[in-house]
Amino acid sequence: MFTSTLSRRFVGVFLVFSLSGLAVACEKPAETPLPQETASVSAVAPNQSGSSAGNPASKAAALITVPDVSGMNHQQAQDTMQAAGLYNLREVDGKGLKRLLIIDRNWIQTGQDPAAGSKVSPDTVITLTAVKNGEKP
Numbered sequence: 001m002f003t004s005t006l007s008r009r010f011v012g013v014f015l016v017f018s019l020s021g022l023a024v025a026c027e028k029p030a031e032t033p034l035p036q037e038t039a040s041v042s043a044v045a046p047n048q049s050g051s052s053a054g055n056p057a058s059k060a061a062a063l064i065t066v067p068d069v070s071g072m073n074h075q076q077a078q079d080t081m082q083a084a085g086l087y088n089l090r091e092v093d094g095k096g097l098k099r100l101l102i103i104d105r106n107w108i109q110t111g112q113d114p115a116a117g118s119k120v121s122p123d124t125v126i127t128l129t130a131v132k133n134g135e136k137p
Helices: 002-026 056-062 074-083
Strands: 089-093 107-113 126-132
Touching: 074 089, 074 107, 074 126
Parallel strands: 089 126
Antiparallel strands: 107 126
16 A cells, blocks of 8 residues: 555656646747848839839830740740740640640740740740641641
């Protein structure tokens, strides 16, 4: 009986310490203030007023001439568009079969939208239409 009483006391003491530790662990930690922003950065630097909307030269400088990629393999067409600064590229199966252009070098460009020579902004979606090597458009 002495052993069981000692065991009960040990378990009781253990539970008290465990529960008190749990209560401490559950307390909300002291909040530390977040650092305040000390400076703001302007994304528009060319115009002192902070607006580039009234500056037609900056708009014209931002336009990119769409290169002609007709007849290139699809990989070359993508590389050419990206070299010109156009990265928003969409690819379409020219046969209308909704195939994915997995191996780019196995596809030949048959069309593009907007047309070659067009002036577009860098975020314009460029659609490249292609068919597999050996297929007719």
